[in-house]
Every structure is written in structure tokens, then in C-alpha cells.
Amino acid sequence: MHVLGPTDPLPQRPVRRVAVAGPAGAGKSTLARTLCERLGVPYVEFESFYLGPGWTVRETWQDDVLRFLDGEVWAIEWQGEQVRERLTARLDVLVWLDHPRALHMTRVVMRTLRRRVGRGSKIAGGNVEGPLRTFFTDPEHIVKLAWRYHPMMRARVRKVIDENRYPGLVVVRLRGQRQVDQWLRGAFDQAAV
Numbered sequence: 001m002h003v004l005g006p007t008d009p010l011p012q013r014p015v016r017r018v019a020v021a022g023p024a025g026a027g028k029s030t031l032a033r034t035l036c037e038r039l040g041v042p043y044v045e046f047e048s049f050y051l052g053p054g055w056t057v058r059e060t061w062q063d064d065v066l067r068f069l070d071g072e073v074w075a076i077e078w079q080g081e082q083v084r085e086r087l088t089a090r091l092d093v094l095v096w097l098d099h100p101r102a103l104h105m106t107r108v109v110m111r112t113l114r115r116r117v118g119r120g121s122k123i124a125g126g127n128v129e130g131p132l133r134t135f136f137t138d139p140e141h142i143v144k145l146a147w148r149y150h151p152m153m154r155a156r157v158r159k160v161i162d163e164n165r166y167p168g169l170v171v172v173r174l175r176g177q178r179q180v181d182q183w184l185r186g187a188f189d190q191a192a193v
Helices: 028-039 046-050 061-069 084-090 101-116 132-136 142-163 177-191
Strands: 002-004 017-021 074-077 093-097 170-174
Touching (some): 017 084, 028 074, 028 093, 028 177, 046 061, 061 084, 093 142, 101 142
Parallel strands (some): 017 093
């Protein structure tokens, strides 16, 4: 297994299957969408497999994700506890958005505010985030989840690295938007050819 930084060249060319890890607000979906554009494939948001209307969990979500992973070229968010191991086994590159907590928390708060005024990204299944006041009453409010998931995501990625069960896997650790941009312009563009 290779653990690389933003300027390290990717050993595998071309890169065909990429997942993006990080807590809520880290930019997983944005980066996965950008990677799909550069790979020339349609972007499918992970949550669209999982969420149905009214915040329900789609019964077929695991099968749908696994069918998606059968494709030869894709980029997606590294999510879904029940399918994450199989997703990891198919990867060429796991991009770890290990941003400082302040960055991803600012992003998740801003995204939540934009969604509440109708200018933010849509949520799969036609769902809408609850009123802002629920931050004080809902233990599962997205801002609270983002705070809790920061160390959890670090632990999950570290476990993949420490266990080293996928010797061909490349993990790219990026800390901050400047490193993301640097990696996209350099190592990724060179390896995606």
C-alpha cells in the first residue's frame, strides 16, 4: 500500500476507480463529481443509492451500490458501512480529505444555511434538512454528526492503512483545499491520462 501526499506521483496509471473519504462537509461529493468529470464518466452521488423520500432507506441500496462498483471507471464517496469493505477492495485510489476540523465544520454549517434558504445542494430522495433550530434539540443534526464523524473517519482510514489488506491500494491524504487543488492539477491529472 502506498500513502501519498498532494505532490507525490500516483504509481498506477491510469486511475480508474476512486473513492473520497472524509466527514460531512469535507467536500467528498464535490471532489467525486470533479473526478468523474475528469474521468469522463457520469457522477452518481452515494446518497442517491441510500436515501428515499422522507429520509427512508432504500431497500435495494446495497445491491445498487455493488452493481455500480462493477463498472470499470468511477469515482464516489467512501460511505456505507455495509458496503465499504467491498468498495475498498475495488479501489485504485482512496482520497482521504483529512482537513482540519474548523474547515469542514465551516463548510457543513454554510451548506446547511444555504439549503435552508433554497440555494444549496439538493439532498437525495427529495429530502430537506430540518429547521436550523433543531440543532439544539436533534442529537442527529448534520452539524453535530459532522463534529462526531471527524475522528471516526480518521480512525476508519487509519485502520485501512494499518491493516494493509489491499497492497495495491493508494491512499492520498489531503489536508485543506489548497492540497486538493494541487493534487488535482498535478498527480491526478498526470495519472488519469
